[in-house]
Amino acid sequence: MFLSRQRAEELFKKVLKYSTADETEAMMGSTSYSLTRFANNTIHQNVSEDGAYLSVRAVAGQRTARASTNKFDEASIRQVCEAALSLARLQPSDPDLLPVPGPQTFRSIERHYEETAALTPQARAETVKSAIARAEKDHLTAAGIFSSGLSAQAIFNSRGLKSFHEETLSEFSVTMLGESSSGWAKRTSPNWHELEPEVLADRAATKALASREPREVPAGKYTVILEPAAVLDLLGFLFFDFGGLAVHEKRSCLTDRVGQKIFGENINVRDDVFHPLQSGAASDGEGIPRRRVKLVEKGVVKNLVYARQTARLMKTQPTGHGFPLPNEYGEAPMNIVMDGSRKTAEDMIRSTERGILVTRLWYIREVDPYKKILTGMTRDGTFWIEGGELRYGVKNFRFNQSVIEMLNQVEMMGPPQRTSGEESFDMVVPAMKVRDFNFSSLTKF
């Protein structure tokens, strides 16, 4: 079943027919998604899924619970309504639970591209063939994915709130492998024409070729040029700490630091779902309209984001960043846009006497939650820079680096761009030149 607005309306009528809760909220969604995966210069996995769900949140007095199903017959809808109410009634009351919100007004966001939704397995296979041909031209081996899909999500509640969003999404990601090296490139977009798979395949191949026979450079502190994917995957570990509840519960690195200048003067970050390079819906998990929020201005932590319940707890206004209720986490900014500048990658390299260029990071984990020390590895294209030029590939490093300190050591930034990595959600971030980045050990390749 694909969820249209009309189908969501019909479904919610049935939910209301069966729900005897004091208040009822229904989240409804559907996905139609396909992914063509290649490796060893051949397509080895090729999948498609169609699925939908109905998730009902029942409120009974000051208690709430959620039950979900992917079956839409009358009996299943009745059953899921009863299950949610039954779960709600079996728990102690929560004096802080708010009534479901009333009707809201949403700014429209157009993120649906018919040509992306209509991509066929044959079209994806032909594109993959081109990437493989690029690999074979230089005796490389290509691995990657080309995916496309359409999703819809609705939140309706018994006080008349109706939020509906649909969007398309596509992704092309490619790793080119040589005998002793590799290169990687990736892009996502609601519009598959913006992926430019051939450009990405060529970029990954160029990196693999340029980093052949990587040399060992000792671990230590270096000036690094982090390409946007590396920046994104590091920053992804920071922004959950901008949730109001995380600070209230003292599990955030911003505890006792809101309003302080903890980053460099050149760091400016906002959450902005309406940015043209962003994706996602204009409402949060409770159906509250998302607002633009200035998170960091000139290095100062200016604002947090708040779900409704957190906002009341902290005596402020909700910003539309809450997760679906009930949840432990509260909220987080998920549409990060970081300011950059007009410097190009070439400018950054040219201005670097000795340093390291990082294409991508891998297996990043938090070592220290308050200092925000992260560890992880470089991967798929790590280069030595000397005398303002890229010289050769180097073996990969492990880093142990505080991301807070890192954002005090940013010397240069590129233009912000829609970026996708593997450890975090997509963001709009720039490439960065950072001094004294701490590489703590080397690996074997």
Added chain:
Amino acid sequence: MKDLAQSALDTAVARGATYAEVRVMDLRERYLSTKNGRPAQVRESQSYGLGVRVVADGAWGFASTDDLTRPGVDKAAALAVEIARASALAKKQDVQLAPEEKHVDNWVAPCRIAPFSIPVSSCLDLLLKVDAELRRVQGVTLAEAAMDFRHIEQLFLSSNGSDIYQSKTQTGAGFVATSFAANEIHKRSYPNSFGGQYQTKGYELVEELDLVGNAPRHAEECVALHKADQCPSGVKDIILGSSQLGLQIHESVGHPIELDRVLGTEANFAGMSFLTLEKLNHLKYASDIVNVVADATPAHGPGLGTFAYDDEGVPAHATPIIKDGQFVGYLTSRETAAAVGQARSNGAMRAESWNRIPLIRMTNVSILPGSGKLDDLIASTDDGIYMETNRSWSIDDRRYNFQFGTEIGWEIKGGKKTRMLKNPSYGGITTEFWNSCDAICGPEEWTLWGTPNCGKGQPMQTMGTGHGASPARFRQVKVGVAYSE
């Protein structure tokens, strides 16, 4: 449901599939959690659908649907064949599968107390008692406790005549105390991080864990960490607690032995492996006392990697991986087994749900116990650090360079556990590390841990894996690496 599955299978074959398999899965989950004296999440979900995987024109295709009507499943089957034909546009050779006999079977995993039969209010009462015990300790700023129950029923039909029904129940439970003070955040989790302990068991697991009884000590340790000394940097002998060793096995043995990584099919995301084919039976992976198996059979225990058949219809195997320190086995699928000339898959293909294809995944990858108790091992260690409960974990994409942090540690001096250490960490290179293992505790210290959150594949799949381990000692390991400049 069997009729619909058979219909999908027939449609796939009629459309030209030379091999087809259909998996129907019905997954039910209940998750209950509390935080600082109140319920946090109370939710239940059910997901029911069908996936069809086929070979047509010598290439793979897969389609899935939750439209469980005859037109719905037939459409999915036809789409799977169409997708396979598209895959064939970029194939180098036809898919070859190692042979597998037809199996007709019905398996239900043991479950003494059905967790869904326990009233939600009783579960929440228990979690709130744990919560109260944690917050009774001054300095605990956040108390969290949770239970997670899953019931999975699945039917597997294949065009070679297999017809396999499996049903299992999985339970997880645990708590974590967090303390913020003086610009530090510390945590203590019980019985493990990542939500606690998970096994293929019923509610009896919750009863075995004695969550309430273990809460005060962990809360006190959490607060005490603020006053503990920093873990030193340098080279030391270390003893790893059994859950931390379980994760060490997961990352530095379990993943590198996945033959799909070795053959390059995960290169774009999860990565590859240093265990290239020539190393089989030739690499000294570990010291002579180390024996590791990948064992999905119920005889190994109620792990998250326990089943009767994998998701290609191959019976559960017990596969030696490291024997007396020597590398002797991979985790395989029918396709990868054929690719390396092995006669049969050892049954490691697992899918997260009905809408995902099976991938090579760890089953229960466990180190076999040695002898003796942890106290004896500590008593025989002159100068070292005992580390317990994972806090951070990272390893490179070929599984050489790893670094782990734990929630807590204690210095060992002259055979005695002495001062508490905060922020313990250690790192190294996989084979160097495993070859430094000189003692493994015995069966009385051995636990089959569940790792519920192992990610792999594109689209990403999360899988539960099992890792049996008892505490073990490793000589001259780099410690304090996460904080050294």
